[in-house]
Amino acid sequence: MWAMIATWRMALEGVCEAGELLKKGKGAGEVVEQAIRMVEDFPYYKSVGYGGLPNEEMIVELDAGYMDGNTLSVGAVAGIKDFANPVSIAKELSKDNVNCVLVAEGAEKYASQKGFERKTMLTERAKKHYHKRVKKLQSQELKPYDGHDTVGEVVLDQAGKVVVATSTSGLFMKKAGRIGDSPIVGAGFYADSEVGGASATGLGEDLMKGCISYEIVRKMKEGLSPQEACQKAVNELDEKLKKSKGFSGDLSVIAIDKNGQFGCATNIQQFSFVVYRQNEEAVVYLADNVDGETKIYPASQEWMDQYMQERMAPITE
Ligand code: ASP
Numbered sequence: 001m002w003a004m005i006a007t008w009r010m011a012l013e014g015v016c017e018a019g020e021l022l023k024k025g026k027g028a029g030e031v032v033e034q035a036i037r038m039v040e041d042f043p044y045y046k047s048v049g050y051g052g053l054p055n056e057e058m059i060v061e062l063d064a065g066y067m068d069g070n071t072l073s074v075g076a077v078a079g080i081k082d083f084a085n086p087v088s089i090a091k092e093l094s095k096d097n098v099n100c101v102l103v104a105e106g107a108e109k110y111a112s113q114k115g116f117e118r119k120t121m122l123t124e125r126a127k128k129h130y131h132k133r134v135k136k137l138q139s140q141e142l143k144p145y146d147g148h149d150t151v152g153e154v155v156l157d158q159a160g161k162v163v164v165a166t167s168t169s170g171l172f173m174k175k176a177g178r179i180g181d182s183p184i185v186g187a188g189f190y191a192d193s194e195v196g197g198a199s200a201t202g203l204g205e206d207l208m209k210g211c212i213s214y215e216i217v218r219k220m221k222e223g224l225s226p227q228e229a230c231q232k233a234v235n236e237l238d239e240k241l242k243k244s245k246g247f248s249g250d251l252s253v254i255a256i257d258k259n260g261q262f263g264c265a266t267n268i269q270q271f272s273f274v275v276y277r278q279n280e281e282a283v284v285y286l287a288d289n290v291d292g293e294t295k296i297y298p299a300s301q302e303w304m305d306q307y308m309q310e311r312m313a314p315i316t317e
Pocket residue numbers: 148149150168169170171179180181182200201202203204205207
């Protein structure tokens with residue numbers, strides 16, 4: 001049985017290609033890397049890789065994480081500039097026993113030495129978004145979260161191996177050096193092939209407070225289904241944050257277990273995710289939080305068309 005799950009509609013094309021590789025018996029590591037690279041390379045997704053939106057100094061700083069569920073090996077990069085595929089660098093780092101999580105210049109030095117492709121990641125389109133936002137900020141309050149999504153993918157291959165990886169440009173207008181949950185093991189991603197894997201997207205500062213990806217895998221290990229584990233982890237963290245500080249940021253999670261069953265939970269409306277499993281078609285689902293329950297339904301063609309139209313639309317002043 002092979003299966004995969006990924007955050008947001010933007011993962012669809014990569015997931016479809018990855019499914020073909022899984023059919024051929026390719027390993028989860030190679031497959032997840034390929035799938036995420038497709039999102040990183042696509043210039044119209046403004047929250048991952050090339051075309052990702054910059055920080056408040058108009059610099060694109062990227063984060064990525066990778067975990068092999070057979071060995072629990074982890075690699076991650078954070079705040080890395082001008083490399084085309086942070087996910088591949090994170091994967092390479094996971095092969096080492098020490099120095100597996102590198103930030104900023106250290107990560108760039110490592111990537112250079114290993115021969116990873118350098119690329120100017122700030123696009124003209126991203127610059128336009130930036131200038132537009134700067135203008136807006138002169139009249140409105142700073143709300144950096146708008147328009148930000150991380151691609152996180154969990155893959156189960158035919159050999160029963162589970163691998164998870166993430167990639168993001170983080171929050172638009174973040175402070176230089178800010179990192180969220182995405183490159184942090186246990187927060188943005190976690191995998192254990194004996195159980196399954198999970199990944200998160202939303203407000204990194206809050207997701208990491210619940211070590212939410214680890215928590216989901218832990219709950220699955222205790223016998224909860226992926227859906228129960230996701231829902232419980234989101235509700236517990238959401239409630240705790242609201243109770244203790246009066247506010248919870250966006251929390252959306254996905255998971256798959258070692259049998260290919262999947263789960264998703266969110267505290268927002270219209271969180272999209274993609275599932276592709278053996279003997280099934282790839283499906284884009286939407287998830288809505290309805291009073292602490294996640295309602296999941298396939299996205300309509302109209303929704304799919306609008307998603308792409310919005311992303312490709314010219315940027316108006
Ligand atoms: N979790 C990411 C971060 O905080 C952003 C996102 O998933 O939308 O950097």
